[in-house]
Amino acid sequence: xxxxxxxxxxxxFFMVLxxxxxxxxYAVGRFSGLPLLTKASYSFALLQFLSGLGMVLSSxxxxxxxxxxxxxxxxxxxIPPVMWRVVVEMHKRHEN
Amino acid sequence: xxxxxxxxxxxxxxxxxxxxxFGAQLLFGLLSAIQFINPDFLYGTLNFMTNRMLxxxxxxxxxxxxxxxxxxxxxxxxxxxxxxxxxxGKLAYFAFVGAVAIVVLVYLFKQFGSGDFFTLWFIxxxxxxxxxxxxxxxxxxxxxxxxxxxxxGTAVASKRLTGILGVLIVDLAFLFGLYLAGMFFTPxxxxxxxxxxxxxxxxxxATWEVLVGVLMGWLLMHLLGTPRRIIExxxxxxxxxxxxxxxxxxxxxxxxxxxxxxxxxxxxxxxSLEPLPLVAMVIHAxxxxxxxxxxxxxxxxxxxxxxxxxxxxxxxxxxxxxxxxPQINLFSHGTQMAAAHGHLAFFGAYVAANLALFYFALGKxxxxxxxxxxxxxxxxAYIGMIIGIFGxxxxxxxxxxxxxxxxxxxxxSTWEAYIQAQxxxxxxxxxxxxxxxxxxxxxxxxxxxxxxxxxxRRVEALKEAEVVG
Numbered sequence: 403x404x405x406x407x408x409x410x411x412x413x414x415f416f417m418v419l420x421x422x423x424x425x426x427x428y429a430v431g432r433f434s435g436l437p438l439l440t441k442a443s444y445s446f447a448l449l450q451f452l453s454g455l456g457m458v459l460s461s462x463x464x465x466x467x468x469x470x471x472x473x474x475x476x477x478x479x480x481i482p483p484v485m486w487r488v489v490v491e492m493h494k495r496h497e498n
Numbered sequence: 499x500x501x502x503x504x505x506x507x508x509x510x511x512x513x514x515x516x517x518x519x520f521g522a523q524l525l526f527g528l529l530s531a532i533q534f535i536n537p538d539f540l541y542g543t544l545n546f547m548t549n550r551m552l553x554x555x556x557x558x559x560x561x562x563x564x565x566x567x568x569x570x571x572x573x574x575x576x577x578x579x580x581x582x583x584x585x586x587g588k589l590a591y592f593a594f595v596g597a598v599a600i601v602v603l604v605y606l607f608k609q610f611g612s613g614d615f616f617t618l619w620f621i622x623x624x625x626x627x628x629x630x631x632x633x634x635x636x637x638x639x640x641x642x643x644x645x646x647x648x649x650x651g652t653a654v655a656s657k658r659l660t661g662i663l664g665v666l667i668v669d670l671a672f673l674f675g676l677y678l679a680g681m682f683f684t685p686x687x688x689x690x691x692x693x694x695x696x697x698x699x700x701x702x703x704a705t706w707e708v709l710v711g712v713l714m715g716w717l718l719m720h721l722l723g724t725p726r727r728i729i730e731x732x733x734x735x736x737x738x739x740x741x742x743x744x745x746x747x748x749x750x751x752x753x754x755x756x757x758x759x760x761x762x763x764x765x766x767x768x769x770s771l772e773p774l775p776l777v778a779m780v781i782h783a784x785x786x787x788x789x790x791x792x793x794x795x796x797x798x799x800x801x802x803x804x805x806x807x808x809x810x811x812x813x814x815x816x817x818x819x820x821x822x823x824p825q826i827n828l829f830s831h832g833t834q835m836a837a838a839h840g841h842l843a844f845f846g847a848y849v850a851a852n853l854a855l856f857y858f859a860l861g862k863x864x865x866x867x868x869x870x871x872x873x874x875x876x877x878x879a880y881i882g883m884i885i886g887i888f889g890x891x892x893x894x895x896x897x898x899x900x901x902x903x904x905x906x907x908x909x910x911s912t913w914e915a916y917i918q919a920q921x922x923x924x925x926x927x928x929x930x931x932x933x934x935x936x937x938x939x940x941x942x943x944x945x946x947x948x949x950x951x952x953x954x955r956r957v958e959a960l961k962e963a964e965v966v967g
Contacts, residue, residue, distance in 0.1 A: 404907035429784035485781040
């Protein structure tokens with residue numbers, strides 16, 4: 403039990419940490435026009451996805467909680483590009 | 499330097515008082531940290547329970563004072579006129595400071611009393627984090643009402659109701675309204691805790707979050723010249739996202755206090771979604787940083803504002819999500835893991851915001867046009883505080899892991915399990931490291947204090963290329 407809890411806490415920690423790293427690197431890459439940074443950010447997206455998957459595959463959580471985590475890890479994949487578009491559009495609309 | 503409105507002078511009083519209480523918070527925190535290592539330290543003179551209570555209560559009060567200062571600073575700029583009822587506002591300030599002084603003295607010299615109404619009204623209510631006696635609670639509500647009157651009266655008199663002002667007015671209604679929930683008295687501990695969390699979670703984590711959104715919006719408008727339409731659009735999005743996940747995220751506090759089982763599902767679901775808006779907000783912070791290339795006439799204010807955006811993600815998002823699911827929280831609840839999360843979340847979301855506001859106000863009062871507020875001390879304080887807080891949080895996280903695994907998951911939460919966990923090297927060493935980084939944080943605060951006292955004397959001549967807009 404202790405090991406399961408230990409792993410779940412670590413997976414949760416890294417899931418949001420990597421999601422943040424993905425968001426920051428993605429935004430910096432897009433803003434500075436460095437596609438390499440943007441591509442590098444996808445590695446954090448993958449790590450985020452894998453960390454979340456670690457929680458989903460745990461037998462300790464039942465189906466509802468697995469579904470919530472699964473929804474979250476997919477949502478984190480799309481948040482940076484979608485938010486980037488929203489922010490850029492918001493500023494563009496104001497400039498026009 | 500700009501001519502100050504009376505309310506902006508009042509804001510500066512609040513800021514300085516907040517800064518003194520910030521120092522008190524750190525001092526009592528350090529004493530508590532020493533007592534974690536050596537429980538005999540000051541035993542019988544200044545007990546752990548008193549130090550811890552003062553550490554947390556000082557934090558709540560100084561952050562609140564900082565926010566009130568921010569309101570009084572920006573309100574006349576938003577409405578283009580002096581604040582209505584400013585004399586009442588000043589009276590409230592003196593009443594607030596006097597009440598805080600009396601409460602602290604009672605905490606220090608009386609500390610606790612018998613379980614009766616006299617204790618509840620005049621010594622302590624006994625509710626963790628909001629221990630203030632009932633008379634002081636009423637005082638806090640009165641101050642919040644006066645601030646609300648100042649804001650609404652000024653908006654009406656100026657015939658100007660902006661989107662930001664509208665959000666602020668609604669939020670102020672919740673600011674005093676939700677605090678009332680912590681003043682109910684009921685002999686049923688589950689019912690008592692139910693309402694108590696309305697103050698601790700909804701008051702601090704929802705109304706304060708929106709208040710910070712309003713203040714940071716004003717700050718970005720005045721500091722970077724960010725257009726109002728963008729600030730207001732973003733503020734509405736933030737209010738929607740934070741309230742959408744934050745209000746029912748309250749449920750993660752209802753897991754183990756005797757509330758119905760459905761709170762496990764509600765709390766867990768909304769809490770697991772809480773980091774989503776925080777990740778989204780970081781995108782805008784990076785965009786703003788890129789647009790302005792981190793250049794401004796007030797560097798410390800800008801850097802503390804960015805620290806707020808990122809700190810909120812790490813403190814509330816990463817450290818919060820780690821132990822928010824009920825299946826995990828069953829074992830981690832009330833361990834040092836919660837302390838790690840609390841330390842980083844408050845620093846990221848609120849301390850950084852307050853310091854950004856304080857530096858902004860000082861820049862306006864101390865720095866002549868054509869100069870930049872900058873220098874070395876603020877950078878030392880900034881880096882030192884960030885290292886200090888992350889060091890403390892890392893140490894508490896290690897201790898929290900050990901406590902969760904040993905005391906809860908392995909040995910089953912018995913008294914013996916508690917003792918064994920406390921004596922485990924992962925906990926003992928972690929407490930020493932926490933004290934070490936706490937000292938670094940305190941020294942950085944001393945540098946911050948020096949910088950704030952002398953800011954404006956060390957200014958750089960303005961270089962055209964370095965200024966935005």
